[in-house]
Amino acid sequence: MSVNRFLLCLSLLVPSSCFAQGFAGLGTQADGFAIPEPNYRFQFPADHGAHPNFRIEWWYLTANLKDEMGEEYGVQWTLFRSALAPGEAEGWQSPQIWMGHAGLTSASAHFSAERLARGGIGQAGVTLAPFEAWIDDWKMTGAEDLSQLDLAATGGDFSYALKAQAEGPLVFQGDRGYSIKSPEGQASYYYSQPNYRMEGTLTLPSGPVSVRGNGWLDREWSSQPLSENQSGWDWFSLRFDSGDKLMGFVLRGKNGIEDFRSGTWISASGAVEPLAPGAFEAAPLEWEEVAQRQVPVRWRVKLPERGVSVTVEALNRQSWMDVAFAYWEGPVTVSGSHNGTGYLEMTGYQ
8 A cells, every 4th residue: 555655745746734644534425526436447558647536646666676685675666546536637727736755665765755746737647548646757658558667756865767577466455346444434446566577776875776676666646545533554464485475554543442463364376365355464563763752663563364473673763755755655564474685664653
Protein backbone atom coordinates (compact mmCIF):
# COMPACT_ATOMS: atom_id res chain seq x y z
CA MET A 1 0.00 0.00 0.00
CA SER A 2 1.85 1.32 0.27
CA VAL A 3 2.54 5.43 1.76
CA ASN A 4 1.61 2.23 0.55
CA ARG A 5 0.07 5.50 2.01
CA PHE A 6 -1.06 8.97 0.56
CA LEU A 7 -1.05 12.54 1.57
CA LEU A 8 -3.80 14.98 0.82
CA CYS A 9 -1.92 18.26 0.98
CA LEU A 10 1.40 19.16 -0.63
CA SER A 11 3.89 21.81 0.42
CA LEU A 12 3.49 25.17 -1.36
CA LEU A 13 0.71 23.86 -3.55
CA VAL A 14 -2.22 23.55 -1.17
CA PRO A 15 -3.37 25.48 1.90
CA SER A 16 -1.09 25.19 4.92
CA SER A 17 -4.07 24.29 7.12
CA CYS A 18 -3.99 20.83 5.56
CA PHE A 19 -0.62 20.03 7.11
CA ALA A 20 -2.18 19.34 10.49
CA GLN A 21 -4.10 16.42 9.01
CA GLY A 22 -1.06 14.45 7.86
CA PHE A 23 -1.80 10.78 7.26
CA ALA A 24 -4.91 11.04 9.42
CA GLY A 25 -6.33 13.31 6.71
CA LEU A 26 -6.81 10.20 4.59
CA GLY A 27 -9.83 9.51 6.79
CA THR A 28 -11.60 12.78 5.98
CA GLN A 29 -14.82 12.82 3.99
CA ALA A 30 -14.49 12.76 0.22
CA ASP A 31 -17.58 14.69 -0.85
CA GLY A 32 -17.92 14.88 -4.63
CA PHE A 33 -15.26 12.28 -5.38
CA ALA A 34 -15.87 8.79 -6.73
CA ILE A 35 -15.90 5.99 -4.16
CA PRO A 36 -14.69 2.42 -4.82
CA GLU A 37 -17.49 -0.13 -5.13
CA PRO A 38 -17.39 -3.95 -5.00
CA ASN A 39 -17.35 -6.03 -8.17
CA TYR A 40 -15.38 -3.50 -10.18
CA ARG A 41 -14.28 -4.80 -13.58
CA PHE A 42 -10.72 -3.67 -14.22
CA GLN A 43 -9.90 -2.58 -17.74
CA PHE A 44 -6.33 -2.59 -18.99
CA PRO A 45 -4.34 -0.74 -20.04
CA ALA A 46 -6.70 2.07 -18.99
CA ASP A 47 -6.52 1.23 -15.27
CA HIS A 48 -2.73 1.49 -15.34
CA GLY A 49 -3.35 5.20 -15.92
CA ALA A 50 -4.80 7.98 -13.75
CA HIS A 51 -8.31 8.13 -12.28
CA PRO A 52 -8.91 11.87 -11.77
CA ASN A 53 -12.40 11.46 -10.31
CA PHE A 54 -10.87 9.72 -7.29
CA ARG A 55 -9.06 11.83 -4.70
CA ILE A 56 -5.82 9.88 -4.27
CA GLU A 57 -3.73 7.40 -6.26
CA TRP A 58 -0.22 6.00 -6.50
CA TRP A 59 2.23 4.04 -8.64
CA TYR A 60 4.59 2.51 -6.09
CA LEU A 61 7.59 0.27 -6.79
CA THR A 62 9.98 -1.16 -4.20
CA ALA A 63 12.92 -3.46 -4.86
CA ASN A 64 15.24 -5.68 -2.83
CA LEU A 65 18.64 -5.76 -4.53
CA LYS A 66 22.16 -7.16 -4.06
CA ASP A 67 25.50 -6.21 -5.59
CA GLU A 68 28.17 -8.63 -6.79
CA MET A 69 29.59 -8.89 -3.25
CA GLY A 70 26.23 -9.80 -1.75
CA GLU A 71 25.62 -6.41 -0.11
CA GLU A 72 21.91 -5.65 0.22
CA TYR A 73 20.09 -2.54 -0.94
CA GLY A 74 16.54 -1.29 -1.22
CA VAL A 75 15.01 1.11 -3.72
CA GLN A 76 11.69 2.95 -3.70
CA TRP A 77 10.12 4.87 -6.62
CA THR A 78 6.69 6.41 -6.09
CA LEU A 79 4.41 8.77 -7.98
CA PHE A 80 1.37 10.09 -6.08
CA ARG A 81 -1.62 11.91 -7.51
CA SER A 82 -3.94 13.95 -5.29
CA ALA A 83 -6.99 15.89 -6.46
CA LEU A 84 -8.24 19.16 -4.99
CA ALA A 85 -11.51 18.53 -6.86
CA PRO A 86 -12.78 15.71 -9.10
CA GLY A 87 -11.94 15.72 -12.78
CA GLU A 88 -9.29 17.25 -15.01
CA ALA A 89 -8.75 20.58 -16.76
CA GLU A 90 -6.09 22.14 -18.94
CA GLY A 91 -3.11 24.13 -17.71
CA TRP A 92 -3.10 25.70 -14.27
CA GLN A 93 -6.83 25.07 -13.96
CA SER A 94 -6.10 21.39 -13.38
CA PRO A 95 -7.10 20.32 -9.83
CA GLN A 96 -4.55 17.51 -9.90
CA ILE A 97 -1.39 17.67 -7.79
CA TRP A 98 1.52 15.27 -8.19
CA MET A 99 4.28 14.22 -5.82
CA GLY A 100 7.24 11.89 -6.29
CA HIS A 101 9.27 10.08 -3.64
CA ALA A 102 12.53 8.23 -4.22
CA GLY A 103 14.52 6.27 -1.68
CA LEU A 104 17.74 4.28 -1.69
CA THR A 105 18.80 2.23 1.32
CA SER A 106 21.82 0.18 2.34
CA ALA A 107 22.76 -1.30 5.70
CA SER A 108 24.74 1.84 6.52
CA ALA A 109 22.96 4.69 4.69
CA HIS A 110 19.51 5.89 3.68
CA PHE A 111 18.76 8.54 1.06
CA SER A 112 15.45 10.14 0.17
CA ALA A 113 14.23 12.80 -2.23
CA GLU A 114 10.94 14.44 -3.18
CA ARG A 115 9.42 16.22 -6.18
CA LEU A 116 6.22 18.30 -6.28
CA ALA A 117 4.23 19.35 -9.35
CA ARG A 118 0.90 20.78 -10.45
CA GLY A 119 -1.10 18.85 -13.02
CA GLY A 120 -2.05 20.20 -16.44
CA ILE A 121 1.28 21.79 -17.34
CA GLY A 122 3.27 18.72 -18.42
CA GLN A 123 5.54 18.58 -15.39
CA ALA A 124 4.10 15.27 -14.17
CA GLY A 125 1.55 12.69 -15.22
CA VAL A 126 0.85 9.23 -16.56
CA THR A 127 0.27 8.22 -20.18
CA LEU A 128 -0.40 4.86 -21.84
CA ALA A 129 0.75 2.95 -24.94
CA PRO A 130 3.60 3.01 -24.17
CA PHE A 131 3.27 3.44 -20.44
CA GLU A 132 5.02 6.42 -18.85
CA ALA A 133 4.71 7.83 -15.34
CA TRP A 134 6.90 10.85 -14.65
CA ILE A 135 7.58 13.86 -12.51
CA ASP A 136 10.35 16.17 -13.75
CA ASP A 137 13.18 13.82 -14.83
CA TRP A 138 12.04 10.89 -12.68
CA LYS A 139 10.48 8.29 -14.92
CA MET A 140 8.86 4.87 -14.95
CA THR A 141 8.43 3.85 -18.57
CA GLY A 142 7.72 0.64 -20.43
CA ALA A 143 5.17 -1.72 -21.89
CA GLU A 144 1.50 -0.79 -21.68
CA ASP A 145 0.80 -3.99 -19.71
CA LEU A 146 3.59 -3.13 -17.20
CA SER A 147 5.41 -6.36 -18.05
CA GLN A 148 8.62 -4.40 -18.61
CA LEU A 149 9.66 -1.12 -17.01
CA ASP A 150 12.64 1.23 -16.95
CA LEU A 151 12.97 3.16 -13.70
CA ALA A 152 15.05 6.26 -12.95
CA ALA A 153 15.30 8.87 -10.21
CA THR A 154 17.93 11.28 -8.91
CA GLY A 155 18.39 12.86 -5.49
CA GLY A 156 20.98 15.26 -4.16
CA ASP A 157 23.47 12.52 -3.35
CA PHE A 158 22.14 9.39 -5.09
CA SER A 159 20.51 8.13 -8.25
CA TYR A 160 19.46 4.87 -9.81
CA ALA A 161 18.58 3.42 -13.21
CA LEU A 162 16.89 0.02 -13.15
CA LYS A 163 15.11 -2.37 -15.48
CA ALA A 164 12.18 -4.53 -14.36
CA GLN A 165 10.88 -7.62 -16.15
CA ALA A 166 7.70 -9.30 -14.90
CA GLU A 167 7.91 -13.07 -14.43
CA GLY A 168 4.30 -13.61 -13.38
CA PRO A 169 0.80 -12.11 -13.60
CA LEU A 170 -0.79 -9.19 -11.83
CA VAL A 171 -2.23 -9.89 -8.37
CA PHE A 172 -5.58 -8.39 -7.33
CA GLN A 173 -5.66 -7.61 -3.62
CA GLY A 174 -8.71 -8.08 -1.44
CA ASP A 175 -11.89 -9.19 -3.21
CA ARG A 176 -10.75 -9.18 -6.85
CA GLY A 177 -9.05 -5.81 -6.38
CA TYR A 178 -11.57 -4.29 -3.95
CA SER A 179 -9.49 -3.85 -0.79
CA ILE A 180 -11.39 -3.03 2.42
CA LYS A 181 -9.49 -0.86 4.90
CA SER A 182 -11.78 -0.49 7.92
CA PRO A 183 -14.76 -2.04 9.75
CA GLU A 184 -16.82 0.89 8.45
CA GLY A 185 -16.11 -0.22 4.89
CA GLN A 186 -13.60 2.33 3.58
CA ALA A 187 -11.88 0.74 0.61
CA SER A 188 -9.59 1.16 -2.36
CA TYR A 189 -9.00 -0.45 -5.72
CA TYR A 190 -5.69 -2.25 -5.31
CA TYR A 191 -3.61 -4.53 -7.50
CA SER A 192 0.07 -5.42 -7.57
CA GLN A 193 2.79 -6.77 -9.80
CA PRO A 194 5.00 -8.62 -7.26
CA ASN A 195 6.96 -10.63 -9.81
CA TYR A 196 9.60 -8.30 -11.21
CA ARG A 197 13.16 -9.39 -11.83
CA MET A 198 15.30 -6.27 -11.44
CA GLU A 199 18.77 -5.21 -12.58
CA GLY A 200 20.62 -1.97 -13.05
CA THR A 201 22.89 0.57 -11.41
CA LEU A 202 22.75 2.50 -8.16
CA THR A 203 24.90 5.61 -7.88
CA LEU A 204 26.03 6.36 -4.33
CA PRO A 205 28.47 8.97 -2.99
CA SER A 206 31.12 6.24 -3.22
CA GLY A 207 30.35 5.54 -6.87
CA PRO A 208 28.21 3.28 -9.09
CA VAL A 209 27.10 -0.19 -7.99
CA SER A 210 25.65 -2.88 -10.25
CA VAL A 211 22.73 -4.72 -8.66
CA ARG A 212 20.17 -7.45 -9.26
CA GLY A 213 17.10 -8.54 -7.36
CA ASN A 214 13.33 -8.49 -7.16
CA GLY A 215 10.70 -5.75 -7.38
CA TRP A 216 7.09 -5.23 -6.30
CA LEU A 217 4.74 -2.65 -7.85
CA ASP A 218 1.57 -1.53 -6.08
CA ARG A 219 -1.24 0.33 -7.84
CA GLU A 220 -3.97 1.80 -5.69
CA TRP A 221 -6.62 4.51 -5.88
CA SER A 222 -9.42 5.67 -3.64
CA SER A 223 -10.99 8.78 -2.14
CA GLN A 224 -11.13 7.94 1.59
CA PRO A 225 -8.97 4.85 2.24
CA LEU A 226 -8.90 5.29 6.03
CA SER A 227 -11.56 5.63 8.67
CA GLU A 228 -11.52 8.81 10.75
CA ASN A 229 -10.68 6.45 13.66
CA GLN A 230 -7.40 5.26 12.10
CA SER A 231 -4.04 6.97 12.54
CA GLY A 232 -1.73 5.19 10.08
CA TRP A 233 -0.58 1.81 8.85
CA ASP A 234 2.17 -0.80 8.87
CA TRP A 235 2.44 -2.46 5.44
CA PHE A 236 4.54 -5.53 4.65
CA SER A 237 5.45 -7.09 1.31
CA LEU A 238 7.43 -10.27 2.00
CA ARG A 239 9.09 -12.58 -0.49
CA PHE A 240 10.10 -15.98 0.91
CA ASP A 241 12.93 -18.16 -0.41
CA SER A 242 10.28 -20.84 -1.08
CA GLY A 243 8.82 -18.61 -3.81
CA ASP A 244 5.71 -17.82 -1.77
CA LYS A 245 4.84 -14.17 -1.06
CA LEU A 246 2.82 -12.42 1.61
CA MET A 247 1.30 -8.96 1.58
CA GLY A 248 -0.21 -7.81 4.84
CA PHE A 249 -1.14 -4.56 6.52
CA VAL A 250 -2.26 -3.28 9.89
CA LEU A 251 -4.32 -0.09 9.98
CA ARG A 252 -3.89 1.24 13.48
CA GLY A 253 -7.01 2.30 15.33
CA LYS A 254 -7.15 5.32 17.63
CA ASN A 255 -9.48 6.38 20.43
CA GLY A 256 -9.65 2.77 21.61
CA ILE A 257 -10.67 1.42 18.20
CA GLU A 258 -9.25 -2.01 17.33
CA ASP A 259 -6.62 -2.30 14.60
CA PHE A 260 -7.78 -3.52 11.19
CA ARG A 261 -5.69 -6.26 9.55
CA SER A 262 -5.81 -7.75 6.08
CA GLY A 263 -3.56 -9.36 3.50
CA THR A 264 -2.98 -11.75 0.61
CA TRP A 265 -1.07 -15.02 0.27
CA ILE A 266 0.57 -15.56 -3.12
CA SER A 267 1.84 -19.10 -3.58
CA ALA A 268 4.97 -20.02 -5.49
CA SER A 269 2.69 -21.46 -8.19
CA GLY A 270 0.99 -18.08 -8.59
CA ALA A 271 -2.28 -18.92 -6.83
CA VAL A 272 -3.72 -15.92 -4.97
CA GLU A 273 -5.62 -16.27 -1.69
CA PRO A 274 -7.16 -13.29 0.13
CA LEU A 275 -6.69 -13.78 3.86
CA ALA A 276 -9.62 -14.08 6.24
CA PRO A 277 -10.24 -10.97 8.38
CA GLY A 278 -7.65 -10.84 11.15
CA ALA A 279 -5.64 -13.84 9.88
CA PHE A 280 -2.55 -11.71 9.29
CA GLU A 281 -0.76 -10.94 12.56
CA ALA A 282 2.01 -8.37 13.08
CA ALA A 283 3.32 -7.21 16.45
CA PRO A 284 6.35 -5.00 17.22
CA LEU A 285 9.26 -6.69 18.98
CA GLU A 286 11.67 -3.76 19.22
CA TRP A 287 11.43 0.02 18.90
CA GLU A 288 14.11 2.57 18.14
CA GLU A 289 14.37 6.33 18.09
CA VAL A 290 14.14 7.45 14.47
CA ALA A 291 13.89 11.15 13.57
CA GLN A 292 13.08 12.05 17.19
CA ARG A 293 10.23 9.56 17.51
CA GLN A 294 9.85 5.92 18.52
CA VAL A 295 9.34 3.57 15.57
CA PRO A 296 9.09 -0.26 15.56
CA VAL A 297 12.06 -1.70 13.65
CA ARG A 298 11.70 -5.43 14.40
CA TRP A 299 8.41 -7.31 14.12
CA ARG A 300 6.88 -10.73 14.67
CA VAL A 301 4.68 -11.60 11.69
CA LYS A 302 2.42 -14.65 11.79
CA LEU A 303 0.03 -16.36 9.44
CA PRO A 304 -0.87 -19.53 11.38
CA GLU A 305 -2.90 -21.12 8.59
CA ARG A 306 0.26 -21.20 6.42
CA GLY A 307 2.69 -22.06 9.23
CA VAL A 308 4.31 -18.63 9.01
CA SER A 309 6.00 -17.26 12.14
CA VAL A 310 8.84 -14.96 11.20
CA THR A 311 10.92 -12.08 12.48
CA VAL A 312 10.91 -9.10 10.14
CA GLU A 313 13.83 -6.74 10.77
CA ALA A 314 14.88 -3.50 9.12
CA LEU A 315 18.06 -3.64 7.04
CA ASN A 316 18.67 -0.05 8.16
CA ARG A 317 16.71 1.11 11.19
CA GLN A 318 17.05 4.76 10.23
CA SER A 319 15.17 4.43 6.93
CA TRP A 320 13.20 7.63 7.45
CA MET A 321 11.73 9.34 4.40
CA ASP A 322 12.41 13.01 5.20
CA VAL A 323 9.69 14.45 2.97
CA ALA A 324 6.69 16.78 3.40
CA PHE A 325 4.72 14.13 5.31
CA ALA A 326 7.49 11.96 6.70
CA TYR A 327 7.25 8.19 7.16
CA TRP A 328 9.44 5.10 7.53
CA GLU A 329 10.11 3.00 4.42
CA GLY A 330 12.85 0.47 3.84
CA PRO A 331 13.97 -3.07 3.01
CA VAL A 332 13.67 -5.84 5.60
CA THR A 333 15.08 -9.29 6.19
CA VAL A 334 12.86 -12.23 7.11
CA SER A 335 13.88 -15.19 9.29
CA GLY A 336 12.16 -17.97 11.21
CA SER A 337 9.73 -20.49 9.77
CA HIS A 338 10.42 -18.85 6.40
CA ASN A 339 13.46 -16.90 5.23
CA GLY A 340 13.51 -14.09 2.71
CA THR A 341 13.41 -10.35 2.13
CA GLY A 342 10.80 -7.69 1.71
CA TYR A 343 9.75 -4.12 2.27
CA LEU A 344 8.08 -2.36 5.20
CA GLU A 345 6.26 0.94 5.25
CA MET A 346 5.07 2.62 8.46
CA THR A 347 3.07 5.84 8.58
CA GLY A 348 1.51 8.01 11.25
CA TYR A 349 4.17 7.69 13.94
CA GLN A 350 4.43 11.01 15.81
